[in-house]
Amino acid sequence: MTPDRPPPDHDGHGNGPAPEPGAVTHLDIKMSYACNNCCIHCVIADQRDEAIRRKGRDWRGTAEMAREIQDAARRGIRVVTFTGGEPTLRKDLPELVRAARALGLRVGLQTNGRLLSIPAVRDRLAGLEVRFVVAVHGASAEVHDAVTRAPGSFLQTREAVRGLLEAGERVTLKTVISRRNLDDLSDIARDFADLGVRRFNWTFPHALGNARREFEAVVPRYRDAVPRVLEVLDLLERRGCEAVTEAIPLCLLGSRARQASEWHYRAHVRSEVHQLDQAPRDWSRDRTVEGKVHPPACSPCSWKGDCEGVWREYFEAFGDQELAAVPFDDPPGIR
Numbered sequence: 104m105t106p107d108r109p110p111p112d113h114d115g116h117g118n119g120p121a122p123e124p125g126a127v128t129h130l131d132i133k134m135s136y137a138c139n140n141c142c143i144h145c146v147i148a149d150q151r152d153e154a155i156r157r158k159g160r161d162w163r164g165t166a167e168m169a170r171e172i173q174d175a176a177r178r179g180i181r182v183v184t185f186t187g188g189e190p191t192l193r194k195d196l197p198e199l200v201r202a203a204r205a206l207g208l209r210v211g212l213q214t215n216g217r218l219l220s221i222p223a224v225r226d227r228l229a230g231l232e233v234r235f236v237v238a239v240h241g242a243s244a245e246v247h248d249a250v251t252r253a254p255g256s257f258l259q260t261r262e263a264v265r266g267l268l269e270a271g272e273r274v275t276l277k278t279v280i281s282r283r284n285l286d287d288l289s290d291i292a293r294d295f296a297d298l299g300v301r302r303f304n305w306t307f308p309h310a311l312g313n314a315r316r317e318f319e320a321v322v323p324r325y326r327d328a329v330p331r332v333l334e335v336l337d338l339l340e341r342r343g344c345e346a347v348t349e350a351i352p353l354c355l356l357g358s359r360a361r362q363a364s365e366w367h368y369r370a371h372v373r374s375e376v377h378q379l380d381q382a383p384r385d386w387s388r389d390r391t392v393e394g395k396v397h398p399p400a401c402s403p404c405s406w407k408g409d410c411e412g413v414w415r416e417y418f419e420a421f422g423d424q425e426l427a428a429v430p431f432d433d434p435p436g437i438r
Contacts, residue, residue: 112402129182131376131386134196135162138189140215140251141313142240143321144279145187146380148312154380161188161379165195169202176206184211184236189374191218197227204231211236213277216263217256225266236275237264240283242290248284254288261298268288268299275302282323285331288375296342303339304364305332307350308415308426309394322417325425329355336362352428365411398423406433 136151154161163171173182183203190196191214203210209232216237219225239260241247247257267274276295278288292303307328308314314321332348336359339346346362353360360366368374368387376386390411397405397412404410413426 128180129184129372129374130171130180131184131186131374132168132171133163133187133376133378134168134185134190134193136194136379137162138187138215139192139217140253140256141190142238142251142279143283143313143317144308145313146309146311149315149376150312150380154378157308157380163379165199168195168199172203172206172208175203176208180208182209182211184213186213189215189217191216191224197231200228200231200233207324210234211289214238215251215256215260216267217253217259219263219267220259222266225270226261229270229272232273233274234273234275235267236277237267238277238279238334239264239291239295240278240281242287242294246284246287250279250281264295264300265298273302274300275304276300277304277306278307279306280323280328280332281308281321283320285323285328287340288331288335292338292342292344292346296339296344301344303335303344303346305335305346305348305351307348307414309350309414310420315416318420322420324421325351325355333357333359350414352413352426353406354404354429355425360406360409364409366409369409369411398426400424400426400428402428403430404428 110295133147138152141148143345151161151175172183185196185199190212200210200212212228213236216235219235236261239247240250241257244257247260248254264274264276276291278284278291280288284291288305295303308322310318310322329351332351333356336346346365348356348362349364351363353363353366356363372387374386375383377383394415395412396415396418397407400412401407401412406429413423
């Protein structure tokens with residue numbers, strides 16, 4: 104699929120009119136750093152101790168969360184995403200979702216889905232117009248559970264996806280690409296498209312947290328990962344599904360560049376992230392200015408103004424030889 108409109112963002116919400124210049128449209132709220140998985144690629148794995156050192160805890164209370172939601176609505180933010188850690192571990196999650204919806208906010212929930220395999224837990228969030236972004240990192244228990252380091256997690260997550268779809272809930276499947284699951288990407292797409300998922304996100308890992316500590320076992324080379332991603336995008340287009348990528352440079356996506364979620368971010372979304380171990384961050388700025396770099400190979404590229412570049416840690420480890428600048432006399436591509 105090469106969409107005629109901007110692709111859905113990472114939480115699966117549609118786009119709509121462009122925001123006022125400088126307006127924050129999306130807020131990512133970290134509810135807690137507790138999680139029932141321990142993924143090999145987890146970027147916040149090293150932030151829990153820092154949150155405890157600075158604040159004496161690694162979670163936000165219900166009243167603090169309610170203030171965050173009210174402030175978001177007051178500032179005209181359109182979408183809040185509840186993340187963690189694992190948000191479904193919190194008993195107050197349905198209450199907080201209802202509070203956000205009552206204030207007119209759209210709500211995304213980034214989850215590993217394990218507890219949502221329990222009908223009683225799933226039912227408490229039913230009908231609240233939540234966009235469930237469910238993390239699936241393998242097409243089998245062997246691969247997925249090796250990534251999550253949580254035996255039994257694949258069967259629980261798959262059952263959650265099935266139950267959510269049967270209940271008519273909106274589901275985006277999110278897969279973090281790693282050396283461990285490269286050979287599974289097409290099978291993930293095929294299996295969950297057959298199950299009924301129609302929106303997919305394929306994310307290149309950011310080497311922080313566990314991924315920094317286990318870099319060589321986690322972070323693949325672009326030359327190995329991108330061909331598999333392109334195959335998956337072709338497969339999903341044939342199935343009539345929508346798909347986006349995250350953190351893959353546009354030059355490597357070629358004719359699929361419009362399916363890079365960053366292309367949509369830059370035109371339509373300004374995002375803040377409220378973590379637990381640091382002050383609120385302008386994630387739209389920090390992601391591009393601090394998190395990513397444009398290596399020397401990007402200098403002659405006609406897409407440089409549209410592309411965010413590469414994660415800094417990837418460039419430091421592997422250089423920029425895999426990048427392929429798009430000449431200015433090439434067809435307009437994503438423009």
